[in-house]
Amino acid sequence: MRISFCRRTKSPGYRKSYGLASNQPFGPQPGIVRLDDVWRPGYALEKSALEEPLSGELKMTSFVYHGGKWTEGDPPLFTAMSHAVWLSSVVFDGARAFEGVTPDLDLHCARIINSCHAFGMTPTVTKEEMIELATEGVGKFESGTELYIRPTFWGQEGWIAPDPDSTQFAMLVYESPMPAPTGFGACLSTRRRPAPDQAMTDAKASCLYPNAGRALKEAAARGYDNAVILDPNGNVAEFATSNLFMVKDAVAHTPIPNGTFLNGITRQRVIQLLRNKNINVVERTVTPGELLKADELFSTGNHAKVLSVVRYEDRDLQPGPIGNMARELYWEFAHQSS
Numbered sequence: 001m002r003i004s005f006c007r008r009t010k011s012p013g014y015r016k017s018y019g020l021a022s023n024q025p026f027g028p029q030p031g032i033v034r035l036d037d038v039w040r041p042g043y044a045l046e047k048s049a050l051e052e053p054l055s056g057e058l059k060m061t062s063f064v065y066h067g068g069k070w071t072e073g074d075p076p077l078f079t080a081m082s083h084a085v086w087l088s089s090v091v092f093d094g095a096r097a098f099e100g101v102t103p104d105l106d107l108h109c110a111r112i113i114n115s116c117h118a119f120g121m122t123p124t125v126t127k128e129e130m131i132e133l134a135t136e137g138v139g140k141f142e143s144g145t146e147l148y149i150r151p152t153f154w155g156q157e158g159w160i161a162p163d164p165d166s167t168q169f170a171m172l173v174y175e176s177p178m179p180a181p182t183g184f185g186a187c188l189s190t191r192r193r194p195a196p197d198q199a200m201t202d203a204k205a206s207c208l209y210p211n212a213g214r215a216l217k218e219a220a221a222r223g224y225d226n227a228v229i230l231d232p233n234g235n236v237a238e239f240a241t242s243n244l245f246m247v248k249d250a251v252a253h254t255p256i257p258n259g260t261f262l263n264g265i266t267r268q269r270v271i272q273l274l275r276n277k278n279i280n281v282v283e284r285t286v287t288p289g290e291l292l293k294a295d296e297l298f299s300t301g302n303h304a305k306v307l308s309v310v311r312y313e314d315r316d317l318q319p320g321p322i323g324n325m326a327r328e329l330y331w332e333f334a335h336q337s338s
Helices: 035-039 047-051 083-087 105-118 127-138 206-221 265-276 321-337
Strands: 002-004 032-034 062-066 069-072 090-092 095-097 147-155 167-175 184-192 226-230 236-239 243-248 251-255 281-284 296-301 305-312
Touching: 062 127, 083 147, 090 105, 090 206, 095 105, 105 127, 105 147, 105 265, 127 147, 127 167, 184 206, 206 226, 236 251, 243 265, 243 321, 251 265, 265 281, 265 296, 265 305, 265 321, 296 321, 305 321
Parallel strands: 002 032, 184 226, 184 305, 251 281
Antiparallel strands: 062 069, 062 167, 090 147, 095 147, 147 167, 226 236, 236 243, 243 251, 243 296, 296 305
């Protein structure tokens, strides 16, 4: 079995490389397992393929900045008595580097500052310093490598609430292949997003993610890749890992931010890009039943940027013109802005 590190071309309509000739069909190939096939929850892989002995060394590179220095690999950051370990006082953000660009890096670095304040911690680096560190970290890799950029703050000390003066910081930059633009399947989850008075929904906080993990596990058990999560009122909030868009009669609809989910940076960017092309984008309350009648469904988020839904519950869907446009416009923006 061959492990393929996946590279992309700079075309908005790129496809992931499976180590195939240009005229070979796109999709799973005998004897080839992509890294993100292994990592993505719910992605169909033959059990026998995972049991085959691997040929060659599988190594993912990462660099971590903490305490004034860069370390290659996965150095320990938390102590046994750390408040972050005990009571989950961790906030982070995620930006991307791919094809030599880092779109909206400044906005991601600004957002984690806000998340840090929301958690009652004191940021120990500025947005500008984070941008500089992220750029330095990206420079440690071969140009064009697909990377995840993850600045992180956490509380080291405190009783229930973290002590603001104990706030720690790390910048993590590591290889993370972009998911293939082949689409994904999703189902409706039994889990819900919390109300703003029930959880720290105005921060990108690690403590919010266990519920998303349960939704993904639930979806995987049903044979899906992702899950649609509702808000406390029973309306659509988002996917477990990204924001949600629905298209009906050439109009794009997306749940209006109501404090139960993050108004994603990629979400905001896609809305702007589509409206600049005179596509009607409506932010409003979306009900679960509307998704069953949608012409298109697609997601926006930092990990994959824009991905179409090709199966929702028992409906098979196709990537549609507005979802495809959103992806192409985002790639154009990414290359023009960096």
